[in-house]
Amino acid sequence: MxxxxxxxxxxxxxxxxxxxxxxxxxxxxxxxxxxxxxxxxxxxxxxxxxxxxxxxxxxxxxxxxxxxxxxxxxxxxxxxxxxxxxxxxxxxxxxxxxxxxxxxxxxxxxxxxxxxxxxxxxxxxxxxxxxxxxxxxxxxxxxxxxxxxxxxxxxxxxxxxxxxxxxxxxxxxxxxxxxxxxxxxxxxxxxxxxxxxxxxxxxxxxxxxxxxxxxxxxxxxxxxxxxxxxxxxxxxxxxxxxxxxxxxxxxxxxxxxxxxxxxxxxxxxxxxxxxxxxxxxxxxxxxxxxxxxxxxxxxxxxxxxxxxxxxxxxxxxxxxxxxxxxxxxxxxxxxxxxxxRADLVKLGGRRASLAELNRVLAEVAGVEDGVFVAPEDIERNPAARLSAYAVAPGRTTEEILAALRLRLEPVFLPRPLVLVPALPRNGLGKLTRAALDGLRLAMAAP
Amino acid sequence: MPDGTMTPTAIASGLTPQELDVARLIVSALSLEVAPEAIEPEAPLFNEGLGLDSIDALEMALAVSKAYDVKLRSDDERNHRIFASLRSLTAHIEKHRTR
CATH class of the missing domain: 3.40.50.12780 (ANL, N-terminal domain)
Structure with missing residues (x-):
């Protein structure tokens, strides 16, 4: 029974x-x-x-x-x-x-x-x-x-x-x-x-x-x-x-x-x-x-x-x-x-919302704009990691990572964190996947 | 990217050739955004040092097993010392490697 x-x-x-x-x-x-x-x-x-x-x-x-x-x-x-x-x-x-x-x-x-x-x-x-x-x-x-x-x-x-x-x-x-x-x-x-x-x-x-x-x-x-x-x-x-x-x-x-x-x-x-x-x-x-x-x-x-x-x-x-x-x-x-739900990511058995992660990144002193990106293979690759792009003139990646480490579970720390002059936001202020992919390729170029 | 040769930076970094090899292995296996030569030999690998976590620990065990045929263990009392730094991990590998 x-x-x-x-x-x-x-x-x-x-x-x-x-x-x-x-x-x-x-x-x-x-x-x-x-x-x-x-x-x-x-x-x-x-x-x-x-x-x-x-x-x-x-x-x-x-x-x-x-x-x-x-x-x-x-x-x-x-x-x-x-x-x-x-x-x-x-x-x-x-x-x-x-x-x-x-x-x-x-x-x-x-x-x-x-x-x-x-x-x-x-x-x-x-x-x-x-x-x-x-x-x-x-x-x-x-x-x-x-x-x-x-x-x-x-x-x-x-x-x-x-x-x-x-x-x-x-x-x-x-x-x-x-x-x-x-x-x-x-x-x-x-x-x-x-x-x-x-x-x-x-x-x-x-x-x-x-x-x-x-x-x-x-x-x-x-x-x-x-x-x-x-x-x-x-x-x-x-x-x-x-x-x-x-x-x-x-x-x-x-x-x-x-x-x-x-x-x-x-x-x-x-x-x-x-x-x-x-x-x-x-x-x-x-x-x-x-x-x-x-x-x-x-x-x-x-x-x-x-x-x-x-x-x-x-x-x-x-x-x-x-x-x-x-x-x-x-x-x-x-x-x-x-x-x-698209906003949720799961890594190492822990869940996070990308919107929350973005908010934490934006709250780091000196960060003017920032975004976390989940890789395409996040559901298939058990060792997948998030990456992040930040606009933070005068700050180093080490400083920003140190600040994030105080606020985030370690598995959600971006790998890599890339500093960029600006994020490719469209006229509505939104970041499209294609624009972010373009940014990634541009940053990877020599 | 690691190319297996010694570079002048490596010599200047204070890493032994064996430590540099292990540093390259870690950086490449974990896709770390750090130059192998820049890893402090005595700094902690986990938490505040390089900031590695348990996902990394498994990836590292895989890479070390493949490259050196050394099996990392957690039931080992010395485990904390082995993972304390790049230097201690390298010493452990050198002592137990079969290739």
Missing amino acids: GWSAMRPEAALPLVNRGTAEVICYRPAGPMTVGRLLGEARALAARLPATGHAINLCADRYRMLLGFVAALMRGHPTLLNADASPHRLRALAEAYPGAYLLTDKPVASGLPLVLVEDDTAEEWTGPAPMLPARQLAAIAFTSGSTGQPTAHLKPWDALVAAALAAAERFALRPGDGAASSVLATVPPQHMYGFETTIMLPLQAALACHAGEAFFPSDVLDALDALPERRLLVTTPLHLRALLAEHRRPATLAAVISATAPLAMNMAEAVERDWGAPMLEIYGASEAGSMASRRTALEPDWLPYSGIRMGQGDVHVPGLGAVPLTDAVEPAPGGRFRLLGR
Whole structure:
């Protein structure tokens, strides 16, 4: 029975699994649900009485531990991986009483609780129940201007999404041997949070605890995990992994999200790795909404309970959430993605509006006019970068970049930033693509 | 564009020939708007120095693997030191290169 057919519950279990089941693989060995809950109970006792948890842990077990401890105390977790002092200050202002949960020392003025290895008594008996509407997490969409937007995630919405994903990827209890999952995305990103924190709590899946970033790390870590393995990654990482020409350990599936996956990469995974290549369509606001097997299916199949509308999507536990993509219905209950609103660009899993970026550039002291340009291949090339043109007499590119660095996420910094005497604006003050292309060619000429 | 030969500027820049090779590799792999000779050998590669980010880190791992058959890793405690600067990255490559 799908989630949508179930009656709303007043309380839902924190963990939907037995205490003897493995929830995480650490270098020291497998960690069971009972161990996690026991350690979380001990950590929860050390947390402040009230507040919001900024969980910066890079080790996925400790991220999980901190999240569960905060849930036990009724504290929402702020899904933020940015440990820069100005970001932490901004969060502390927006969420009075915010404290840090970290596994490494962090310089900040905020209260800090270190998440360390513990030898707490194991949890026995039934899992704790949480109020269905408890605010469990807050996700952020970065925006380009350093003013992130918050998206509230009640516990029932997170659980519904995890159960729907488990159903889609055949991870429900009884579907077969417990699976392991390794992710190249941080657990503070909504996609990484759903697949490596929420899924292990609600489905028969154990996450790999360590950081795996470079291709060799990822391939070695997969070797060390037990079957059935899932690899949760992005087009950017897949491109680097495929370039290694080393076949990974047998994979139950590879899952990609955050950007459209090129067909040749999907085909390479299916052919060279012998694994189904699946894509998830999701957004920080709504969470995961649909999936497809890219090489075989052009259209997306919504998760159980998800209803795609015109301009919005109905999500269990969240209601109607606006969409940044245009979609159209396709046969078999599926939908087709028609593309992003032209003003939005997405790089390295982060979104920005070109209009906002242009505004930030224009606000740099000494900049009289400026424009950001997205490359033609931005939807296909995972390593694509923006460029920018600026009119700024007397200023250097280094000075302007230094000013932009204070205001923008690093992935949106222009590469290159080109200083020009004037922008080719037409009679209406508009910049056409053709005029900008002409400018680029003129600047490239010797 | 890198052409594989030493130039007088390179010698003046304070980079060793090996560092210059790695600098050229980085500049070309990441399409940086900086002359390889202009990279400060001791300046941080990431954040405030050259301003590289995680997309660059992956691109750099690809390029270093292809050119030197050296695999960069993140589970390594020394990782922060390896990526601290062009000089430390070059030293790591020189120690582990097989071609």
